[in-house]
Amino acid sequence: MTLDKHIIKGIPPFRVKTCNAQRFEDLMIQAGYQKSGSGQGKGGRIKVWWAHPTHGLVEAIYTGDKQTVITAYPTSP
DSSP states (O other): OGGGGGGOTTTTTOSSSEEEEHHHHHHHHHHTTTEEEEOOOOOOOEEEEEEEETEEEEEEEEOOOSSEEEEEEEOOO
């Protein structure tokens, strides 16, 4: 649960360790990101990739019920 440890371009820094998934997704969409795929993560978690035309790709890790984002980080510079 390290959402507050990563910087996502176009999004204000998070001051919390986790975030409600709907709020996170609203912020990503407002910043111009689009969901580009998803897959199974470790321990029943869900990975969701978000793409942006200039900011690159962000990988977000959700809880298994997709209600909470526990971390998100850029996967490209």
